[in-house]
Amino acid sequence: MRDVINEPRLKLTWKNKVREAMRRQPVPDPLEHLDFHIRIDAICTAIEAEVVSAAYIPRSPIRFLAEKSKGLCRQLVIPSVKDSLILQTLSDALWAEIRKKAPTAKSFYAPDDHQFSKVVKGHSSEYGPINAWLAFQETIFGFAKSKKYIVVTDIANYYDSISYDHLRNILADYASVREHALDLLIYTLSCMLWQPDYMPRIPIGLPQAHLDAPRLLAHSFLFEIDELLSHTAGIDFARYMDDIDIGVDTIPDARKALRDLDLALQTRQIRLNSGKTRILTEYQAYEHFKIRENALLDKLSDRIQNKLAAKLPPTSERRKVELAIRAGLRRGTFVDGNGGKILKRLINFSRQVRANxxxxxxxxxxxxxxxxxxxxxxxxxxxxxxxxxxxxxxxxxxxxxxxxxxxxxxxxxxxxxxxxxxxxxxxxxxxxxxxxLDHTTNWGFYAKIWILSKYGTENELMKLIETTVSLWGTHEHLSRLVAGTFPRFLKSPLRAKFEAIIQRAASASSIPVLQFHKDLAVGTVGYTAIKNFMLANNTSQPNGISHSKFLMLLSLLGNPGLAPTAVGNLRKVHATALSDAYYSTL
Incomplete structure (x- = not known):
């Protein structure tokens, strides 16, 4: 087990993947997990010892609903930082071996590169690096021109239908890692399964989370399908996760391909989504994949980048983006096929050129x-x-x-x-x-506290915190958030009351956050540990700083022991944020 879960590998996984993945969770952490980051050596040593001694028990993850369409919601999982790190380290160890045995180069997926810029030519990252998605699209565009018919399909409820028994067997076939590593992987995944009202766990369904690990496993689960399609004569295909597109020359060939594909999937207890399966003619494929629109937007993207690089106002490009959105909505361009992706590109362009x-x-x-x-x-x-x-x-x-x-x-x-x-x-x-916002629900409360921590008064914050201890006191994410509002009370008469509430709640999650802020507000040790982070600017934010970082900045600016030069540097770097009409009065 130590070959897979060890301190150096855990630290590398945290640095290269998990730290940025945790910052991109749908729920912002009040410290951006810096309390974990500055103690990473000790934490990884402890994790290694815990796993090797078979004492590791994953926490129950937090669940979070995200609407797909028409009120139907995807249930996302937000695992703890430690569980995320272990799961990602296990998955990466498997991927290092599995990727060499991929049956074909036509399944376009790669681990997320976690680049800060997640938009390329208006394309937003969805399932990993954007370049993998663009390569998938380019391949489809190629055989959409060379084949008379294109089959477009995906798998019904893919993540929710993946059996852990089948997943384990597939991984064992492709990877040579030791059996106990696979046991730990399945054990960790099973602890993330939804278990309402103490019902027994059924080992089916990968957690959907903003992590590479589940996506890598879901991608690998279909290697058998890649092999089947790559050995089928007379077709061309491309796969991106569970989106599968097949190029054929006749309708009978299309039906046979779908039949064989669906039967192969049934051996793993999954099925094609009949509602999303279509056999398209060359012209229909051209319309479905929005080939013309994508080509036009590629040219528009180049013009925008050239203007911005030359520091010229993109006036004409702004007008084109605004017109394209209005015209596309009027014509129904964005409703079918890849229209939604075209619209998302246009909205990303709107931000670049400041379009209305x-x-x-x-x-x-x-x-x-x-x-x-x-x-x-x-x-x-x-x-x-x-x-x-x-x-x-x-x-x-x-x-x-x-x-x-x-x-x-x-x-x-x-x-x-x-x-x-x-x-x-x-x-x-x-x-x-x-x-x-309903503060009696977990995420209604989270959203309300987050807003009040910038726009509310100390009294408004205190009233909500002290009347909801039973809600947040036992909840990891909520208790971290509450403790993260400490800078709002740093110079307030309510500070002692706030600290007393945190201490009485006795949450293992809130007390370290409170101590982290207190270390920033007194002495120099806290600042020294995060100095480089605090002196960096984030150009993707309107204020050049995240709200979590601004709360840390408040603690530092309230520190009487911080050298005037350090305070001056912080104020200079974050001058834009400190000029915000609301931040400037905190």
Missing amino acids: VDDSIFYDFLTNWPALRQVVLTWWQSSATPEAKLHLISLLLLDGGLVDDAARMDVAVALVAARLPKNALVAGEIIKILYA
């Missing part, structure tokens, strides 16, 4: 296009006048049409990231948003 999105279109995106909410809100938070559409965001929450946790958290994160003017109009809309 009409109020009616903005609200339509938020209410009727759940897959676009995050990218639309990212555009909004970076727009020139975000306050102009704030009433539409409050209306979205008050309307009662949201059915998931992700939408509420996305709103909270975008609202806190935005630079809003401090006036009665903004204050009124924020009050409406806070009213619409």
Whole structure:
């Protein structure tokens, strides 16, 4: 076991993958897990000893609903940092061997490279590196021109249908790692299964999480299918996760390919999604994959990049993006096939060129296009006048049409990231948003605390915290968040009361966060440990800084023992954030 789970490998996995993956979770951590990061050596040593001695027990993960469409939700899993690190380390060890035995080069997937820029020519990363997705698209475009018919299909409820028994057998065939490593992998996965009301666990269903590990396992699960398709005469194919496209020359060939594919999948207790399976003619494939639209957007992307590189205003490109969105909605271009991906590219372009999105279109995106909410809100938070559409965001929450946790958290994160003017109009809309969030639910509470930690008063924060101890006190993520608001009370008469509440709650998750902030607020040891992190700027944020980092900045600026030169450097680096109308008064 030590060959797979050891301190050097755990540290490398944390540095290269898990740290950034945890920062990209749908729920922001108040410390961006820096408390874990600065103790990584000791933690990895402890993990190695725990695993090798067979004492490791995963925590029950937190569950989080994200709407797919029409109210149907994907249940995401947010594992603890330690469990994420162990699962990713195990998966990477398997992938190092499995990738060499991949049956074909036509299954386009690779581990996430965790680049800070996740948009290339308007394409947003979905299942790993963008380049793998683009290679998949290019292959499809190729045989869409060379084959008379294209079969488009995917697997019904893929992640939820993967059997751990079958997964273990497949991994054992392709990897030579020792059996106990596979045992630990399956054990860790099984502990992440949904188990409502103490019902027995059924070993089926990979956790859907913002980690590479489940995606790598899901990709490897279909290697047998890759082998089948690669040995089928007269066809061409490409696969990206469970999206499978097959090029054929006749309708009978298409039906035979689908029959054989579905029968092969049934041996692993999964099936094709009949509702999404289509046999397209060459022209229909051209329309489905939006080949013309993608080519035009590639050219537009090049023009935008050239203008921005030359520091020229992209005025004409801005007009084209705005026109393309309006015209595409009017013509129904974005409704079928890969239209949604075209629209997402246009919204990403809108952010680059500071294009405007009409109020009616903005609200339509938020209410009727759940897959676009995050990218639309990212555009909004970076727009020139975000306050102009704030009433539409409050209306979205008050309307009662949201059915998931992700939408509420996305709103909270975008609202806190935005630079809003401090006036009665903004204050009124924020009050409406806070009213619409149900703080008796886990993620309603999280979103409310997150917003109040920037826009609320110390009294408002304290009232919510002290009346909900029974909710957050036993919840890892909620208790970390509550303790992370300490900087708001640092110079407040309520500080002693706040610390007493945290101590009485006695949460193993909140006390280390509180201590982390106290170390930043006194002496120099805390600052020295995170100095490089604090002096870095984040150009992707409107304020050049994440909200979590700003809370840490508050603790540092309230430290009387910090040298004036250090304080001056911090103020200089984060001058933009400190000029925010709300941050400047904290």
